[in-house]
Amino acid sequence: MTVCEAPGKVYLFGEHAVVYGEPAVPAAIERRATVTAEPREDDHVRVEAEDLSLDGFTVEYAGGTGDRPDVDVPTPLVEAAMGYVDAAVEQAREAADAPDAGFDITVESDIPLGAGLGSSAAVVVAGIDAATRALGEPLDRRELADRAYQAEFEVQDGQASRADTFCSTMGGAVRVEGDDCEPIDAPNLPFVVGFDGGAGDTGELVAGVGELREEYRFAADTVESIGDLVRTGEELLADAAADAEPSPALLAELGELMDFNHGLLAALGVSARSLDAMVWAARDAGAHGAKLTGAGGGGCIVALDESDATETALSFTQGCEEAFRAELATEGVRVVEP
Ligand SMILES: Nc1ncnc2c1ncn2[C@@H]1O[C@H](COP(=O)(O)OP(=O)(O)OP(=O)(O)O)[C@@H](O)[C@H]1O
Ligand SMILES: C[C@@](O)(CCO)CC(=O)[O-]
Numbered sequence: 065m066t067v068c069e070a071p072g073k074v075y076l077f078g079e080h081a082v083v084y085g086e087p088a089v090p091a092a093i094e095r096r097a098t099v100t101a102e103p104r105e106d107d108h109v110r111v112e113a114e115d116l117s118l119d120g121f122t123v124e125y126a127g128g129t130g131d132r133p134d135v136d137v138p139t140p141l142v143e144a145a146m147g148y149v150d151a152a153v154e155q156a157r158e159a160a161d162a163p164d165a166g167f168d169i170t171v172e173s174d175i176p177l178g179a180g181l182g183s184s185a186a187v188v189v190a191g192i193d194a195a196t197r198a199l200g201e202p203l204d205r206r207e208l209a210d211r212a213y214q215a216e217f218e219v220q221d222g223q224a225s226r227a228d229t230f231c232s233t234m235g236g237a238v239r240v241e242g243d244d245c246e247p248i249d250a251p252n253l254p255f256v257v258g259f260d261g262g263a264g265d266t267g268e269l270v271a272g273v274g275e276l277r278e279e280y281r282f283a284a285d286t287v288e289s290i291g292d293l294v295r296t297g298e299e300l301l302a303d304a305a306a307d308a309e310p311s312p313a314l315l316a317e318l319g320e321l322m323d324f325n326h327g328l329l330a331a332l333g334v335s336a337r338s339l340d341a342m343v344w345a346a347r348d349a350g351a352h353g354a355k356l357t358g359a360g361g362g363g364c365i366v367a368l369d370e371s372d373a374t375e376t377a378l379s380f381t382q383g384c385e386e387a388f389r390a391e392l393a394t395e396g397v398r399v400v401e402p
């Protein structure tokens with residue numbers, strides 16, 4: 065039995081635009097998905113994923129080829145929900161050159177689903193790592209990140225960046241621009257997350273931005289503007305790389321860029337009333353800046369605040385279900401010793 069756990073992430077800047085080749089800077093956070101993989105004698109895949117909830121259902125299922133869950137939920141919904149686990153198993157089979165390998169897989173996660181904290185990437189990264197190790201064919205981190213990206217790319221119908229999967233694999237803060245992925249030095253930033261209890265579908269939201277970008281010049285320009293602000297943010301981070309703690313000036317400047325980034329994402333149609341409400345509650349509470357994180361549509365915002373004010377204000381904000389401080393996860397995917 066092999067157990068691996070991989071972190072979720074917040075985006076300091078650059079989600080959505082990163083799908084079109086602009087740079088982005090996500091940072092891994094200490095909320096993890098844990099995947100257990102146990103090879104089977106046959107070629108079946110049995111999946112236990114108790115956190116999986118579909119529009120108000122919670123399902124527990126035993127999956128596998130041609131052996132779908134015994135629950136009263138329309139099959140397409142279940143297929144959609146299971147897509148990332150299935151894709152991870154396929155990547156592991158291919159990597160280990162074991163097309164008929166069967167597994168008992170268990171997924172447990174403290175990353176809310178579809179909420180912008182990269183639950184899909186964490187499940188895919190931990191899943192491929194656990195399954196390849198269980199077959200005695202561990203991958204190096206670059207290959208693991210690459211295969212995890214291929215899995216997200218397939219499930220998201222060819223529209224995905226390498227950002228979430230690379231960040232979850234490596235941990236820390238990373239910079240992704242097209243195929244170019246590198247860890248970067250960043251000071252320990254005081255992230256506060258607000259979660260509205262809801263979710264957005266990454267594939268759909270990404271497709272929506274793609275259509276807008278085709279149809280309207282302003283949307284294409286907005287994507288490029290996000291790229292410009294990310295480059296500015298990166299320079300600030302690079303200048304502060306040697307500092308253990310971020311200076312007040314750095315926090316103020318990064319926060320301002322986060323505010324700009326939220327406005328540009330809203331222009332692309334991926335914010336939501338609850339996300340805007342949480343962003344404004346954070347700003348009113350004195351956060352240096354606040355923005356939605358991830359695909360949007362519902363889910364989480366991330367703010368910068370070293371004091372407790374933002375977390376407290378969010379916990380009293382209508383529409384915010386949970387507020388918490390998110391610590392940087394300096395370590396990416398790792399094996400959990402039984
Ligand atoms: N604990 C889990 N068990 C099984 N599948 C999960 C789990 N967590 C996430 N997933 C898969 O990931 C999907 C959510 O991925 P999606 O990309 O839409 O959101 P996200 O990754 O949480 O947010 P974002 O991509 O915006 O950061 C779920 O529908 C499910 O298929
Ligand atoms: C919206 C997006 O940019 C981030 C989702 O966390 C999609 C992607 O990069 O694949």
Ligand SMILES: [Mg+2]
Nearest residue numbers: 182184185266
């Ligand atoms: Mg995702």
